[in-house]
Amino acid sequence: MQGSAQTISPLRIVPRSGLCDACQVRGVAACSALDNNELQRLASIVTEKKYDAGATIFEQGDEPAYIFNLTSGHVRLAKTLANGRRQIIGFVYPGGMLGLATHGAYVCSAEAIGPVKLCRFPRDRLLALLDELPPLKTRLLDIAADELGDAQEQMLLLGRKTPLERVASFLWRQYQEAIRCGQTKPSIDLPMGRTDIADYLGTTIETVSRTFTRLRNDGLIRLEHANKVIILDAQGLEEIAEGL
Amino acid sequence: MQGSAQTISPLRIVPRSGLCDACQVRGVAACSALDNNELQRLASIVTEKKYDAGATIFEQGDEPAYIFNLTSGHVRLAKTLANGRRQIIGFVYPGGMLGLATHGAYVCSAEAIGPVKLCRFPRDRLLALLDELPPLKTRLLDIAADELGDAQEQMLLLGRKTPLERVASFLWRQYQEAIRCGQTKPSIDLPMGRTDIADYLGTTIETVSRTFTRLRNDGLIRLEHANKVIILDAQGLEEIAEGL
DNA sequence: ACCGGGCATTGATTTGAATCAAGCGCGCGT
DNA sequence: ACGCGCGCTTGATTCAAATCAATGCCCGGT
Known part of the structure; x- marks a missing residue:
């Protein structure tokens, strides 16, 4: 499978680019812009890394020595205030980039939610x-530019949406992401816990929990278990998310 | 002044690049990366535009037909929710870019705060x-990448800072910006009103006003008038801003 | 199968900011 | 110079979400 030549490259030096051939996220990742020849140049400087659940990939303030491309698993990006208050800046899905945003140093920390490659x-x-x-x-x-657009949408959420709207927006986005990844059933698997969701939405774990319950009682979602959400009323969810 | 040849270009076609020669923000703007030759290529596609105070430069959702470089005046970027709630995404200063962040459409509206070029x-x-x-x-x-870093900092502010910390952060950043622009006195001129500040900080005009008063009473700032702030205790302000 | 621990839910209470409601002051136009 | 109006400040009240406090549930280990 690794050596299978779908590509017809003349000299098969391929430092470690067998990796790229087998890459699960090649279609979505930044590399999708490149042809095989170009990809090899990229491959020549890449190292594959694995991290365990909860591991820190880099820390806010570190010298930004690396840029990463997530190939499997989920990552959270977080910033922390002096007194320990934490804001989650975003979640990264397979194919996503880490470490693009900098001001001379990493502006946030990156942590593996589950095991990560x-x-x-x-x-x-x-x-x-x-x-x-x-x-x-x-x-x-x-x-x-896309991430900037996402960031601006999140500012609107944090600055002006109610907790109900925040959770609905969050679920809606997760749902859209799942669809984009080929999901056909109206369900979402949440890789992160309630604490992460709360820190992402600028609220508390209790409020997130109560809001899930409320959405369930109102018939918009069903909770198969805490991390598996079935969407019962997608349109209703979107309307709440948009503040209608 | 327009025709003055500091540059030695062979053919002086210069569609309207006299503009760039005289540009006030050439050092800070995106163009700073270019030599004179390259600048002329840019100049060949540029149009100078002026807007009155309060004018809309583009609207959230519009087809993103243009990218702008602000040469004079101040712009606010805003997103609005169905029910009218507004979040200001950022303020743009001379030299800044407008319209970079998109998702196939402008993700926010841009409005002139004062007269703008x-x-x-x-x-x-x-x-x-x-x-x-x-x-x-x-x-x-x-x-x-820089704007992304700024956006992430603002998420931390909106998600996890108290109103006092938000206002202190805002003033601190304005102060840093003023210094960067060559300001030597510890004072800030605020081009925007309290409503804009409130919508930027995810709070209300009343809370902003009360917080200014509190910072004044605590001896951190002096209000020469509503839009002119003198910094009395820069370090104290920064500590509040950082949540210390 | 049982126990223990971590995470999620639910409930009671507090609190700080939003909202509601006047005043105030400055700048503008007449 | 005067009065008008807008934007800012200040004050009183309300209310929603944070905090405090149990309780429940699922999973992993023994």
């Missing part, structure tokens, strides 16, 4: 490579 | 030009 690129080498791989630079610009 | 680039032509001007693409990627 990712492709690690030395930042300086990746940035140097960008000048030789214009499609990749374009792709990264697109990704950054 | 900006350079307008047709999006498709600018993006096409990026492939010929790699330094500009790099610069835009840098700008996007």
Whole structure:
């Protein structure tokens, strides 16, 4: 499977690019912008890394030595205030990038929610490579612009939505993401716990829990168990999410 | 002044690039990445636009036909919820970009706070030009990564800071920005009103007002008038902002 | 199968910011 | 110079979500 040549490349040096051939997320990831030849250049600077559940991939304030591409598992990005209050900036799904946003240092920490695999690129080498791989630079610009749009949507949520609207928005987005990934049933598997959800939505674990219960009682969702949500009324959920 | 040749360009076609020669924000703006030759290519697709105070430059949801560079005045970026609740996503200062973040449409509206001048680039032509001007693409990627970092900082503010910390953070950032722009006195001129500040900080006009009063009573600031703040205790302000 | 611990839910109480409601002051136009 | 109006400040009250406090449930280990 690794050696199977769907690609017809003349010299099969392939430093470790067998990885990319077998990559599960190649279609979604940043690499999707590249042809096989270009991909090999990228592959020449990549290292595959694994982390256990709960492990820290990098810390807010660290020198941003690497940029990552998540190939399997889920990651949370978090910022922490002096007194311990925590805000989750976002969740990363397979195919997503880590470490793009910086101000000279990582602006947030990245933690593995479950066991995680990712492709690690030395930042300086990746940035140097960008000048030789214009499609990749374009792709990264697109990704950054998209993430910026997502971030702005989250600001609206945090600044102006009620807890009910926040949870509904969260579920709605998870649902859309699941659909995008080929899910056909109206259900969501939540890889993260209530604490993470609360810290993402700028509220408390108790409020999140009560809100789930309320959505259940109102017939919008069913809770198969705490981490498996069945969407019963997608439109109703969206309307709540949009503040209608 | 317009025709003054500091640059030695062979053919002086210069569609309207006299503009760039005289540009006040050339050092800070995205164009700073370009040499004079490259700048002319940019200048060939630019149109200068002016807007009155309160004017809408573009609307959330519009087709993102243009990307802008603010040359003078201040802009607010806002998103609005069905029932009228508004969240200000950010304020743009001279030299800043508008319209970078998109998801196929402008993700927020841009409104002139006071009278405003900006350079307008047709999006498709600018993006096409990026492939010929790699330094500009790099610069835009840098700008996007920076804005992403700012957005994440704002999420922390909206999700986890108290109103006091929010206002202190806001003033602190304004102060840093003023210093960056060459300001030497410890004072800030606020181009926006209390309503804009409240909508930016995810709180109400009354709370903002009370918090200004409290910071004044606690000796951290002095209010020369509503829009002119003197910083009396910069360190104290920063400590509050950081939640210490 | 039983026990223990961590996570989620549910309930009671408190609290701080939103809302409601006046005043105040400054700038503008006449 | 005067009065008008808008935007800011200040005060009183309400209310929703945070906090405090049990209780329940599921999973993993023995």
